[in-house]
Amino acid sequence: MTTPTQVQPTTRPTTRPSPDRAKQPTPTLTFLGAAGTVTGSRFLVGRPEPLLLVDAGLYQGPSDLRRRNWEPLPLDASRLAAVVLTHAHLDHCGYLPRLVRDGFRGPVVCTPQTADLAEIVLRDSAHLQEEDAEYANRAGWSRHDPALPLYDTADAEASIRLFSPVDYRWPVPLGDGVEVTLHPAGHILGSAVVDLHVDGRHVAFSGDLGRPGHPLLRPPGPPPTAGTLVLESTYGDRSHPAAGPALLAGAVRRTIGRGGSVLIPAFAVDRTELVLLELARLTEEGRIPRVPVYVDSPMALRALDVYRRSLREGSIQFDEGAAALLTLDDVLDLHRVSDVAGSQELNSPTYPSIVVSASGMATGGRVVHHLKHQLDDSRNCVVLAGYQAEGTRGRQLLDGAGHLKMHGRYVQVRADIVQVPYFSVHADSDDLVAWVASAEEPPRTVYVVHGEADASRVLARRLEDELGICAVVPGLGERVRLD
Structure with missing residues (x-):
């Protein structure tokens, strides 16, 4: 079970910019992962200095992607005010212990169920990495001598101690001019759509969205009203077959x-x-x-x-x-x-x-x-x-x-x-388009991420052709303004 919440929710809006804050540079969004690929979700929000990270996921798949896990992030982890997790799958939370090893000490905001599941996932990930490194050294098949884990059990335990679980739909202040609210995403237990206010700007992150017919979970509600939406596209170029x-x-x-x-x-x-x-x-x-x-x-x-x-x-x-x-x-x-x-x-x-x-x-x-x-x-x-x-x-x-x-x-x-x-419990192409269309106010810009290149491009084209929304497939490391 998780420890009590470290970040206290509030029911009062806290994001109206003060006169001093209005003079600050425009907040930015940088795509540090899940750009052109379906794993490694990491999205940096800054002013433009690093402020918070939405998801801290591991790259999985081919060796050239996995090697990115070893590349240092272009930021000082100790300067991050917080990490917000959409859910507990490894490609969304599995980099967190490495971030802690590199100096991050802020709260990790997530739902209580995500905290419970991520605790399990991170401990297992650390154990497997230690085990695989030990096995590689014993068997002599690794090209590295010695083979080392990306992080160890101590790093995982340190990251777990930072979990700050909050319930759905509770606005949570994360510092001057920053507020986050989590909404059910219907993907796995505890999964959330992240609704983020920064200096009066409003950006939402879908995380991984569930299907309307998930056998266990209720489907997600409409997207939050936001000028910018970061949208997954795992199945952005296809429809799920009927259950067989x-x-x-x-x-x-x-x-x-x-x-x-x-x-x-x-x-x-x-x-x-x-x-x-x-x-x-x-x-x-x-x-x-x-x-x-x-x-x-x-x-x-x-x-x-x-x-x-x-x-x-x-x-x-x-x-x-x-x-x-x-x-x-x-x-x-x-x-x-x-x-x-x-x-x-x-x-x-x-x-x-x-x-x-x-x-x-x-x-x-x-x-x-x-x-x-x-x-x-x-x-x-x-x-x-x-x-x-x-x-x-x-x-x-x-x-x-x-x-x-x-x-x-x-x-x-x-x-x-x-x-x-x-x-599969991912929304397919039709589901994703319908979800965006269900917003009370459509976003001005949609950044299509967390999908293989073709899937992201197809979904972006559908959003533009069918909904008239500016939809962009960002590149890895690309930074944009949150106007």
Whole structure:
């Protein structure tokens, strides 16, 4: 659980500029991440000196992107007044311990649920980085000598102590002329749209937006009234297919029938919950056999506990279907795997089973070890349950790779690879356009971020053609004025 709020909310507006403040330079926005790519969300607001950071995410995917995590930010972290997190996914909060290592000591403003989940995510991230560095040094496959983690457990714990959770819709002052309010985003538990006032200017950040039909959470409301909107575009160039449970059910039945096992790489936060809900529904309907289902991710298990606790506490974020999370153990032959020995036993299952393990794009974690042992067996099946970013192992499998490199060695891909796209909890292109259109007053400018280049360009073009809004795909490091 998180500590009490450090930043006190207020119900009174605090953003009307004083005469002295009106003479200050125009606030600026700098895109330090998620520009031209779908990870690494980091948006710097300044005057123009650094003021606060919206999201502090890790780059994931190809090595050239991951190397950016090691590049120093063009700012003095100790001068930042605050960090505001939209949600707890690693590509939005995972850089925070590095920021703390570099001197940041301000409050980290987020919802209580984001604080609870990010605490889990950051501890796991630090542990995995320490573990991967130790393994690389022991096995000798890293090009660095010695291999080092980006940050360690001490850095993660220091960042967790800075969390300042605030409820939705409570205006929070962050210093002279700065105020932030968080609104539900419907993406994962605790996810938020950031509504920021700086010296009388108004900018909103979508974070990652949820779909109208999220199985667990209510959809987001209209955007805040803001002159500037920073909008995600993960699915900016496509529409989600209609739900097709037959795809997953068929993959499970075929695999179990030939004596194989199903491996589902799944994000530990939210995606694991959705996968388990769908497996429970298919089991109840008799569409798949009841076989052992292993959740092999300590982080996913802790996140599931957070979801269940929030559900029992009556969180307003949940939709009606979320109640099924409380009865999973009654429907599924569900096994929680926390220890390393138990995980190692799942590398080569001796009987048909389903293993749900992180990470969702197979970029690291226990699922990589499972893939290394299971991919070359044609009886097995790997189910890709959602978006796979360019350069990730999941994307390589989706694109039909015949070999996959893990821990310095290649493994032949003989297992069946099945994509089940309807698990995504990102708004698609139509959803995003409709969300912007629902604003009481349309933004003057939309900056389209957090998407691969084509997806961002397509969404920007749609916003201009259909809504008449100036929509721009910013470049990495680009700075603009918040007029």
